[in-house]
Amino acid sequence: ATPTATMVGTAIGARTGVLFKGGDVLERVRDTDTVVFDKTGTLTEGEMHLTDVVALEPTTSGETTDGGTADREAAGGKTTTDGGTETLTDELEPEDKLTEEFVLAAAASAEHGSEHPLAQAIVEGARERRIDVEEPSSFENVPGHGVRAETSHGEVVVGNRKLVRDEGIDPSPASGVMERLEREGKTAMLVAVDGYLVGVVADADEVKESAKEAVNDLKERGLDVLMLTGDNDRTAKAVAEQVGIDRENVRAEVLPDEKADVIEDVQSGGKRAMMVGDGVNDAPALASAYVGTAIGSGTDVAIEAADVTLMRDDPRDVVKAIRVSAGTLSKIK
Ligand code: ADP
Ligand code: MG
Numbered sequence: 001a002t003p004t005a006t007m008v009g010t011a012i013g014a015r016t017g018v019l020f021k022g023g024d025v026l027e028r029v030r031d032t033d034t035v036v037f038d039k040t041g042t043l044t045e046g047e048m049h050l051t052d053v054v055a056l057e058p059t060t061s062g063e064t065t066d067g068g069t070a071d072r073e074a075a076g077g078k079t080t081t082d083g084g085t086e087t088l089t090d091e092l093e094p095e096d097k098l099t100e101e102f103v104l105a106a107a108a109s110a111e112h113g114s115e116h117p118l119a120q121a122i123v124e125g126a127r128e129r130r131i132d133v134e135e136p137s138s139f140e141n142v143p144g145h146g147v148r149a150e151t152s153h154g155e156v157v158v159g160n161r162k163l164v165r166d167e168g169i170d171p172s173p174a175s176g177v178m179e180r181l182e183r184e185g186k187t188a189m190l191v192a193v194d195g196y197l198v199g200v201v202a203d204a205d206e207v208k209e210s211a212k213e214a215v216n217d218l219k220e221r222g223l224d225v226l227m228l229t230g231d232n233d234r235t236a237k238a239v240a241e242q243v244g245i246d247r248e249n250v251r252a253e254v255l256p257d258e259k260a261d262v263i264e265d266v267q268s269g270g271k272r273a274m275m276v277g278d279g280v281n282d283a284p285a286l287a288s289a290y291v292g293t294a295i296g297s298g299t300d301v302a303i304e305a306a307d308v309t310l311m312r313d314d315p316r317d318v319v320k321a322i323r324v325s326a327g328t329l330s331k332i333k
Helices: 003-015 025-030 039-043 069-075 100-111 117-128 161-166 172-183 209-220 233-243 256-267 280-288 300-305 316-331
Strands: 018-020 034-038 049-055 138-142 146-151 154-159 187-193 196-204 224-228 273-277 291-295 308-310
Touching (some): 018 025, 018 316, 025 316, 034 280, 049 100, 049 172, 100 117, 100 154, 154 161, 172 233, 209 233, 224 256, 280 291
Parallel strands (some): 291 308
Antiparallel strands (some): 049 196
16 A cells, blocks of 8 residues: 555544554455454453353262152252162252252352453352352362362362363263253353252353444455354354354354464465454464454453454444455555
């Protein structure tokens, strides 16, 4: 671009909340053929809230009980068990455990030390329901998977299937519940206490009003639109459907340090990808992309790594950035 074109494009962009960093960015934005959106905080509002708490029927892995009847009765307040078979209810106080309150109290106390939006929504949800949230005596964050903590409720694990499996706990008794919540576009998390799977909690996030229009406009301009997320595949596809992104364009369950690899993979076929994201996690992917775009209230790290900063929290500004770059470069040449 001529210096004038760059100046004009940059000025028009700035006036409308689109900041182009550096001279050749306008060309690269114009030449973008693929837009990869981070899901949380980019296509969704990024304001998680607790939607579901489910207490599971108690089972002890490897042991069969008579269809769970004894357990159910025990959980309901009776103390009968089937003749010495070890069940979860032998160890837990039936009246205060294995209830939704117990599941949420354990989960929220474990998440107390985490700054993850999923964790904060669980803690806030518990407080709203007047459940005591305590400080765990020890806490470990497992990035991209969940948390482990020592609480007065016991040793608590909250997170995805892999985290629970890594603890030697079988997540399959919760499969039906998990899948139902995920099909609703919610992020469902397993809760285990002292090695027992006790329940499921779910958080959800509203899709941004403007996301659907942005995706539609980009597709109309002939661009490929992808979604990238650490979230579960089923949840991601439910959200993708709400905003009009094709199922096969969803890259889910991507760990924080793998996001850049996904961008490189997309670009290895000669594609010129714009990555749009807001999180700390996204900085390497923003840096790897042909164009990195930080959106809205993005973290400083994301803005630092980006070529374009969208001042507002509106994904339609991605379309605007492309329109401004194409417009100024074609007019002044
Ligand atoms: P995102 O791409 O939405 O930022 P992350 O990579 O941070 O997601 O996390 C991926 C998945 O790991 C989440 O969908 C969730 O299942 C699990 N997870 C991450 N952090 C937590 C947490 N603090 N508590 C429970 N689960 C978590
Ligand atoms: Mg994130």
